[in-house]
Amino acid sequence: MNEIFGVVGAGTMGNGIAQVAARAGFDVVMRDVSEDFLARGLKAVDKSLQRDVDKERLSAEEKGAIFGRIKTSTELNALSDAFIVVEAVTEDLGVKTEVFRALDQITKPDCILASNTSSISITKLGAATKRPDKVIGMHFMNPVPVMKLVEVIRGAATSDETYERVRGLTEKLGKTPLECQDYPGFISNRVLMPMINEAIFALHEGVATRESIDGIMKLGMNHPMGPLTLADFIGLDVCLAIMNVLHEGFGDSKYRPCPLLKRYVDAGWLGKKSGRGFYEY
Numbered sequence: 001m002n003e004i005f006g007v008v009g010a011g012t013m014g015n016g017i018a019q020v021a022a023r024a025g026f027d028v029v030m031r032d033v034s035e036d037f038l039a040r041g042l043k044a045v046d047k048s049l050q051r052d053v054d055k056e057r058l059s060a061e062e063k064g065a066i067f068g069r070i071k072t073s074t075e076l077n078a079l080s081d082a083f084i085v086v087e088a089v090t091e092d093l094g095v096k097t098e099v100f101r102a103l104d105q106i107t108k109p110d111c112i113l114a115s116n117t118s119s120i121s122i123t124k125l126g127a128a129t130k131r132p133d134k135v136i137g138m139h140f141m142n143p144v145p146v147m148k149l150v151e152v153i154r155g156a157a158t159s160d161e162t163y164e165r166v167r168g169l170t171e172k173l174g175k176t177p178l179e180c181q182d183y184p185g186f187i188s189n190r191v192l193m194p195m196i197n198e199a200i201f202a203l204h205e206g207v208a209t210r211e212s213i214d215g216i217m218k219l220g221m222n223h224p225m226g227p228l229t230l231a232d233f234i235g236l237d238v239c240l241a242i243m244n245v246l247h248e249g250f251g252d253s254k255y256r257p258c259p260l261l262k263r264y265v266d267a268g269w270l271g272k273k274s275g276r277g278f279y280e281y
């Protein structure tokens with residue numbers, strides 16, 4: 001029997017990671033808490049692969065083979081033969097800590113435990129296990145099948161060997177690994193979110209209209225979309241949560257979330273997913 005590439009969580013990121021691993025030839029087991037979530041995850045994989053078949057980037061046979069390499073389970077024990085498990089569950093320290101503690105007990109001693117977290121400390125997740133040297137961050141970007149980057153995050157105790165195995169594996173998945181240390185926001189969100197937050201301050205202070213702020217960053221900096229549009233796409237609640245992680249983590253007022261961002265989140269204007277954010281959808 002082949003070794004298993006494990007994925008915990010069949011949501012937006014988890015099903016994307018499962019698809020990419022199956023495409024690279026691995027036998028995947030994807031675990032979620034209910035059959036409904038698993039079915040929804042598989043449906044998303046099917047739709048994404050079908051798009052490639054329609055565009056003639058993939059044959060129907062290849063699609064069938066990739067799909068056939070993804071098994072699902074609601075049992076954590078289904079991951080006991082995994083050589084790596086990538087965790088992509090809800091962004092909540094308590095939930096993730098529990099998943100890491102359980103994975104530590106049921107997986108083989110040399111299995112790597114990776115987290116796709118956007119903002120939770122890899123060092124803390126490692127400390128919840130008896131193998132902190134084998135715990136690491138693999139921060140895939142959304143949509144996973146399309147985006148090339150995996151930000152690879154080394155916790156305080158992550159070993160060089162674990163890092164090297166994950167670097168090699170990321171390349172096998174057809175992605176580019178870029179390394180950083182475990183500090184709040186890693187690199188991606190530490191640089192991106194303060195820019196978005198500053199754009200919101202500029203709007204709040206009446207420096208420019210939403211269209212002007214987004215247009216200046218698009219046309220002037222060659223960004224594919226403006227920061228306010230991007231915030232709406234990411235979700236304003238997610239943006240606020242990440243600013244809070246930076247603010248608390250560094251204790252530096254330069255990361256304080258803009259009051260307008262808080263106000264929108266309080267109003268339930270969370271961006272595209274709720275039909276209204278800085279724009280209407």
Ligand SMILES: NC(=O)c1ccc[n+]([C@@H]2O[C@H](COP(=O)([O-])OP(=O)(O)OC[C@H]3O[C@@H](n4cnc5c(N)ncnc54)[C@H](O)[C@@H]3O)[C@@H](O)[C@H]2O)c1
Binds near residue numbers: 008013091092099
């Ligand atoms: N969505 C993004 O753009 C994005 C980008 C990068 C990283 N992330 C990170 O990826 C992770 C997942 O985000 P998402 O957007 O895929 O979330 P999501 O809500 O789409 O999916 C989360 C899934 O985890 C499942 N889950 C919850 N607890 C579980 C448990 N104990 N065991 C197994 N499954 C469990 C849920 O049922 C759900 O299906 C988060 O840590 C998030 O910060 C998200």
